[in-house]
Amino acid sequence: EAAVTQSPRNKVTVTGGNVTLSCRQTNSHNYMYWYRQDTGHGLRLIHYSYGAGNLQIGDVPDGYKATRTTQEDFFLLLELASPSQTSLYFCASSEGRGNSGNTLYFGEGSRLIVV
Amino acid sequence: GEKVEQHESTLSVREGDSAVINCTYTDTASSYFPWYKQEAGKSLHFVIDIRSNVDRKQSQRLIVLLDKKAKRFSLHITATQPEDSAIYFCAARNYNQGKLIFGQGTKLSIKP
Numbered sequence: 001e002a003a004v005t006q007s008p009r010n011k012v013t014v015t016g017g018n019v020t021l022s023c024r025q026t027n028s029h030n031y032m033y034w035y036r037q038d039t040g041h042g043l044r045l046i047h048y049s050y051g052a053g054n055l056q057i058g059d060v061p062d063g064y065k066a067t068r069t070t071q072e073d074f075f076l077l078l079e080l081a082s083p084s085q086t087s088l089y090f091c092a093s094s095e096g097r098g099n100s101g102n103t104l105y106f107g108e109g110s111r112l113i114v115v
Numbered sequence: 116g117e118k119v120e121q122h123e124s125t126l127s128v129r130e131g132d133s134a135v136i137n138c139t140y141t142d143t144a145s146s147y148f149p150w151y152k153q154e155a156g157k158s159l160h161f162v163i164d165i166r167s168n169v170d171r172k173q174s175q176r177l178i179v180l181l182d183k184k185a186k187r188f189s190l191h192i193t194a195t196q197p198e199d200s201a202i203y204f205c206a207a208r209n210y211n212q213g214k215l216i217f218g219q220g221t222k223l224s225i226k227p
Contacts, residue, residue: 031213033214033215035217040124040219041219042121042204042217042218042219042220043159043204043217043220044217045214045215045216045217048213048214050213056213056214058214059116059214059216090158090159092159096213102147102149102164102208103149103161103164104149104151104159104161104215105161106151106158106159106160107158108157108158109158
């Protein structure tokens with residue numbers, strides 16, 4: 001089974017603070033994703049990537065940057081955190097798109113609180 | 116862009132009965148429709164999917180139906196068991212795009 005590891009698992013920061021959420025997958029998947037989960041909204045896609053150095057904008061990108069440094073590593077950056085970014089963040093990976101490699105493998109989640 | 120609506124935010128059924136969760140989507144080009152399960156306090160994992168070239172798929176107690184004309188798909192869980200209690204998310208993806216769009220989630224509770 002694909003392994004996706006997120007860190008930190010829990011983080012509290014102040015408004016205006018700088019936060020980096022890290023994600024590593026060990027199955028050489030091409031695609032990696034960052035989602036946020038909020039009650040009433042389900043999972044919303046922030047950014048995704050289909051390979052090292054590539055970045056695609058998701059549906060709720062405002063206030064977030066992302067960087068895919070290697071095949072394995074995908075980072076989500078909040079440079080000026082706001083209370084509206086308090087959420088549960090999930091990283092996921094998949095082999096590809098189309099008819100192959102559609103299944104997403106999720107990490108355990110990173111809970112962020114911005115006070 | 117694609118929007119996926121999940122109609123029931125909560126659903127409660129008696130153990131042994133069937134549960135049905137319904138979703139609609141907006142993009143006629145969507146061709147892949149998976150379902151994910153999130154147990155309390157845990158992450159999500161894949162349970163079943165359906166592609167647009169079929170209208171029904173079954174895996175043990177799980178059945179997915181797809182109505183492309185109505186842009187609607189549904190998850191049927193038969194003979195429900197306590198371990199079926201979870202939040203279920205539907206999702207949709209266009210064949211040519213890399214991103215998966217999720218619905219809002221349905222919290223399913225199985226009553227003894």
